[in-house]
Amino acid sequence: MTLNRLAVCLAPLLLALAGCASGPPAPKPWAETAAREFNLALGRVTVQGRPVGLTRSQAAGSPLPVVVYLPGLGQDAEAGQRWAAAWAQAGYAVLTVQPLEYDAAAWRSPLARSGEFRALGERHYGTAQRAERLAALRGLLAALQASPTVGGLTLDWDRAAVAGYETGAQTALDLGSDASAWQPRALIAISPPPMEAPGGTPALLITSDTDGDALGLVREPAERRRAFEQRAPGSAWLLTPPGLSHAALSGTLPPEGWHAQDQHRGRNMAAPMPTQPRGQGATGPAGGAPRGPRSGSATEAAMADLQEAMQLSTAFLDAQLRSARLPASPMLSAR
Numbered sequence: 001m002t003l004n005r006l007a008v009c010l011a012p013l014l015l016a017l018a019g020c021a022s023g024p025p026a027p028k029p030w031a032e033t034a035a036r037e038f039n040l041a042l043g044r045v046t047v048q049g050r051p052v053g054l055t056r057s058q059a060a061g062s063p064l065p066v067v068v069y070l071p072g073l074g075q076d077a078e079a080g081q082r083w084a085a086a087w088a089q090a091g092y093a094v095l096t097v098q099p100l101e102y103d104a105a106a107w108r109s110p111l112a113r114s115g116e117f118r119a120l121g122e123r124h125y126g127t128a129q130r131a132e133r134l135a136a137l138r139g140l141l142a143a144l145q146a147s148p149t150v151g152g153l154t155l156d157w158d159r160a161a162v163a164g165y166e167t168g169a170q171t172a173l174d175l176g177s178d179a180s181a182w183q184p185r186a187l188i189a190i191s192p193p194p195m196e197a198p199g200g201t202p203a204l205l206i207t208s209d210t211d212g213d214a215l216g217l218v219r220e221p222a223e224r225r226r227a228f229e230q231r232a233p234g235s236a237w238l239l240t241p242p243g244l245s246h247a248a249l250s251g252t253l254p255p256e257g258w259h260a261q262d263q264h265r266g267r268n269m270a271a272p273m274p275t276q277p278r279g280q281g282a283t284g285p286a287g288g289a290p291r292g293p294r295s296g297s298a299t300e301a302a303m304a305d306l307q308e309a310m311q312l313s314t315a316f317l318d319a320q321l322r323s324a325r326l327p328a329s330p331m332l333s334a335r
Contacts (some may be wrong), residue, residue, distance in 0.1 A: 030081055030253055039172040040088055044077065051079035054151045055084040065159035065321050070168025071098050072250060073124055073152050074107040082163060082251035086310035087317065093155055095151040096146065099136035103167060122168055125193055133167065134174045138181055146211060159321040163188035165250055173227055176201035182333035186320035188313060189227065191249045197227035201217035204237045204316045206309060210245040229335060236335035237316060241309040251306060
């Protein structure tokens with residue numbers, strides 16, 4: 001056998017061995033994992049020109065209580081999968097929507113491309129865009145509530161919460177401060193900016209002692225507690241899971257292509273999902289925060305354990321929307 005013919009014969013074996021040496025196989029797409037392993041149904045509808053992601057349990061029947069989730073800067077309706085999965089598994093219909101297109105496209109903007117991240121943050125968190133985002137959210141909520149079904153589901157808007165991360169947290173708290181507009185029965189603000197947030201709608205604020213800010217707008221993680229400290233007594237709870245970075249708190253799984261980056265770093269970055277015992281990895285995509293400046297690596301959120309925070313946030317929703325008892329936890333304090 002000639003050397004050339006031998007090389008041709010061995011090529012498939014060499015490719016197989018190379019695949020084994022490169023690390024674990026690429027994870028399944030999140031939609032497949034959600035359906036087959038977590039009994040979740042994913043969908044998408046368009047409302048007023050904005051995509052709205054829908055996550056629910058396959059076993060849940062209508063009408064379902066609702067959580068409207070508002071992603072953070074540079075994120076779209078695909079973001080926050082870990083939060084959405086936890087709430088959906090508890091029987092909530094989770095609608096994920098980014099009210100403004102240029103919030104979703106923040107990391108593709110001229111300011112981001114030129115590295116002017118503080119200026120980018122000041123624009124998106126600033127007064128004008130903050131008001132525009134709130135107005136867009138009100139329009140989206142009105143349209144959703146006016147529809148008899150959303151994605152074929154009947155929703156119970158009398159048992160509804162609004163949650164958000166970063167700019168989404170800011171908007172959720174702004175919505176709860178306006179008594180003249182429709183009010184949800186509960187708010188969840190994950191990693192909110194330092195802000196004034198009066199109002200009596202029950203609110204859970206989630207932050208940590210390492211909840212940093214690569215945009216340069218927050219000097220210390222403790223500043224993110226300002227809204228909690230100013231809420232009316234009896235209307236606010238603070239959840240502080242220790243050691244979770246700003247990236248980890250996003251609860252967002254990254255694009256599929258980041259798996260190759262994880263392997264290149266020589267790590268197994270499988271992320272525990274809501275229903276798994278501590279220490280087991282998910283088969284969903286590994287990775288962490290959305291594109292743009294982050295407080296840690298691309299895989300940081302996958303390494304962090306959000307399980308207890310997700311469980312307590314679900315317990316808060318159950319307490320406000322289903323009259324359940326909110327359990328005590330050293331991570332949870334009340335105003």
